[in-house]
Amino acid sequence: MSYKDEMYCTKSHEYVVKEDGKYVIGLTDYAIEQLGDIVFLELPSVGDEFEKGETFANIESVKAASEIYMPISGKIVEINEELPDAPEKLNEDCYEGGWLVKIESDAQESEFDDLLTYDDYKSELE
Amino acid sequence: MVKQTYLHDKHVVLGAKMVDFALWHMPVQYTSIIEEHKTVRENVGVFDVSHMGEVFISGKDATEFLNKVVPQSIDRLPYEKAVYCQLTKENGGLIDDLIIYKTGIESYLIICNASRVDEDINWLSLNAKGLDVKIDNQSHNYSLLAIQGPKAIDLMRKMGYDIQEQKSFTIKSATIEGLKLLVSRTGYTGEDGFEILVENDLSEFLWDKILEKGQEFGIKPIGLGARDTLRLEAGLHLYGNDLNETTTPIEAGLSWSIPKDKTQNYNGKDVILNQIQNGVEKKLIGFEMLDRNIPRHEYEIYFKGEKVGEVTSGGVAPTAGKNIGMGYVKNLPEICTDSIIQVMIREKLHDAKVVKRPFVQKRNRV
Numbered sequence: 001m002s003y004k005d006e007m008y009c010t011k012s013h014e015y016v017v018k019e020d021g022k023y024v025i026g027l028t029d030y031a032i033e034q035l036g037d038i039v040f041l042e043l044p045s046v047g048d049e050f051e052k053g054e055t056f057a058n059i060e061s062v063k064a065a066s067e068i069y070m071p072i073s074g075k076i077v078e079i080n081e082e083l084p085d086a087p088e089k090l091n092e093d094c095y096e097g098g099w100l101v102k103i104e105s106d107a108q109e110s111e112f113d114d115l116l117t118y119d120d121y122k123s124e125l126e
Numbered sequence: 127m128v129k130q131t132y133l134h135d136k137h138v139v140l141g142a143k144m145v146d147f148a149l150w151h152m153p154v155q156y157t158s159i160i161e162e163h164k165t166v167r168e169n170v171g172v173f174d175v176s177h178m179g180e181v182f183i184s185g186k187d188a189t190e191f192l193n194k195v196v197p198q199s200i201d202r203l204p205y206e207k208a209v210y211c212q213l214t215k216e217n218g219g220l221i222d223d224l225i226i227y228k229t230g231i232e233s234y235l236i237i238c239n240a241s242r243v244d245e246d247i248n249w250l251s252l253n254a255k256g257l258d259v260k261i262d263n264q265s266h267n268y269s270l271l272a273i274q275g276p277k278a279i280d281l282m283r284k285m286g287y288d289i290q291e292q293k294s295f296t297i298k299s300a301t302i303e304g305l306k307l308l309v310s311r312t313g314y315t316g317e318d319g320f321e322i323l324v325e326n327d328l329s330e331f332l333w334d335k336i337l338e339k340g341q342e343f344g345i346k347p348i349g350l351g352a353r354d355t356l357r358l359e360a361g362l363h364l365y366g367n368d369l370n371e372t373t374t375p376i377e378a379g380l381s382w383s384i385p386k387d388k389t390q391n392y393n394g395k396d397v398i399l400n401q402i403q404n405g406v407e408k409k410l411i412g413f414e415m416l417d418r419n420i421p422r423h424e425y426e427i428y429f430k431g432e433k434v435g436e437v438t439s440g441g442v443a444p445t446a447g448k449n450i451g452m453g454y455v456k457n458l459p460e461i462c463t464d465s466i467i468q469v470m471i472r473e474k475l476h477d478a479k480v481v482k483r484p485f486v487q488k489r490n491r492v
Binding site: 036037039040042058060062063065084091 | 143154155158159160161351355418419420422441442472
């Protein structure tokens with residue numbers, strides 16, 4: 001199974017997918033495609049805690065700077081360490097190799113109410 | 127209303143991302159800004175810059191008129207030569223920056239910024255009172271294609287370009303693909319290259335020929351995104367960012383373009399000469415970041431804990447391999463080449479080093 005089958009997306013283009021009891025968070029391929037050449041990525045530190053909707057990372061393409069928001073609340077337990085030194089890798093793979101952070105979360109189910117399956121997310125874009 | 131160039135549909139078919147720029151619907155990138163940037167530095171690229179303004183100036187007093195509206199010495203401009211100019215106001219601020227080409231006796235072509243065509247025409251008309259001069263805005267009738275990069279000359283020859291020798295900053299009537307066209311050896315990328323003025327109806331034919339004949343030279347269509355990274359790396363100003371009605375050519379670091387011995391009067395001459403002699407309050411500097419952070423338009427610049435200015439242009443420099451910027455700072459003698467300044471990025475100060483412009487060297491080939 002790939003991330004795309006199981007993940008949930010926000011309208012601000014983050015995805016979240018459950019894996020081994022943690023949640024993996026990243027940006028959708030549509031977001032990366034819209035941004036273009038990625039040249040900068042700033043990730044939080046392990047141990048940082050964020051509420052749903054809070055800015056937890058910053059990304060920049062040649063064109064513009066954007067913030068990345070938490071799809072659900074939680075505590076950072078792992079970051080994709082190699083990405084900030086090679087953010088251009090996101091242009092090739094923003095899922096299995098290009099996830100951003102992993103979190104532990106005891107988010108209430110209600111936090112998932114406004115998240116969309118990848119199929120629904122894609123059709124909302126059209 | 128947003129305007130389209132005659133090549134709009136070509137861009138869409140090529141898969142370009144289109145954006146609104148200066149009231150024109152323009153391609154910002156076709157594949158990747160970084161890839162397009164490198165294509166121009168290493169091979170050759172073609173740009174549709176038909177949004178730019180073309181204004182023809184003629185009449186018995188044309189030279190006298192132009193001499194009055196720019197600090198440059200238009201009376202000394204030889205036939206077929208071009209000169210980089212600024213339209214100055216009385217306070218030394220700029221209505222626009224532009225290139226003036228001498229195309230005949232008392233006959234000139236002005237190429238100006240798309241965003242400023244209307245202001246330029248108003249300003250020129252205002253200054254033409256009492257003079258025998260015709261200001262003919264032909265922007266809607268012409269397309270402008272730029273062929274830029276070290277292989278631009280090879281592509282031009284391949285297309286039948288029949289001029290033996292054309293120096294940088296000249297304009298000549300040349301035959302290309304059987305068409306008689308005005309060709310200038312100018313550009314906005316820091317590379318060798320040509321800009322071709324073509325009537326709208328022939329622009330699609332020429333665009334297709336350029337892409338077809340350019341294949342063997344590795345040509346790519348280049349969007350406005352790479353146009354911006356290329357010009358920034360070359361240290362070239364962008365009107366609206368680095369130049370406006372409150373910046374003088376001296377503050378902008380354009381003193382090299384101002385003749386000190388021009389006898390005729392022109393708008394803002396007193397202010398400009400005074401600044402040359404007595405110095406300026408603010409000055410435009412170039413800088414490179416010392417970490418991975420990217421400076422952008424309107425970010426604040428600090429020096430020794432004090433806010434001294436703002437970034438006017440900034441971004442990645444794909445060829446220099448750095449993140450670079452330009453901005454106006456308070457004219458302190460301590461802020462000079464190799465000084466360390468700071469840029470406020472996401473509420474933190476990041477070190478940058480003041481460097482000379484251009485950020486990459488131009489490699490011209492004749």
